[in-house]
Amino acid sequence: MHPGIVSTGIVDDITPVVLAPFRSLIHRRLLTPEQGASAALRLATDPSLTVVTGRYYVRDQEARSPEVSYDPATRAAAWRLSLDWVTPE
Known part of the structure; x- marks a missing residue:
């Protein structure tokens, strides 16, 4: 789920210095x-979505995920990284 670009301090942190003004x-x-939170809240609490899994949303609309998510090598690498992050040492 991508909430869209939300006006937070993070935006200030990533804004190039020349655009600071x-x-x-x-x-x-x-x-x-x-507004950014409302989509996530709806997706998490809407009873009609309790059976929906494995979908990608932009704000609160179902959408096709970015092309890179369909690349088998990228998916395998992401899976390996995820396992590394959650596997106890």
């Missing part, structure tokens, strides 16, 4: 934290 304008074009 325009931060307030940038933030006005982004989702509010409440």
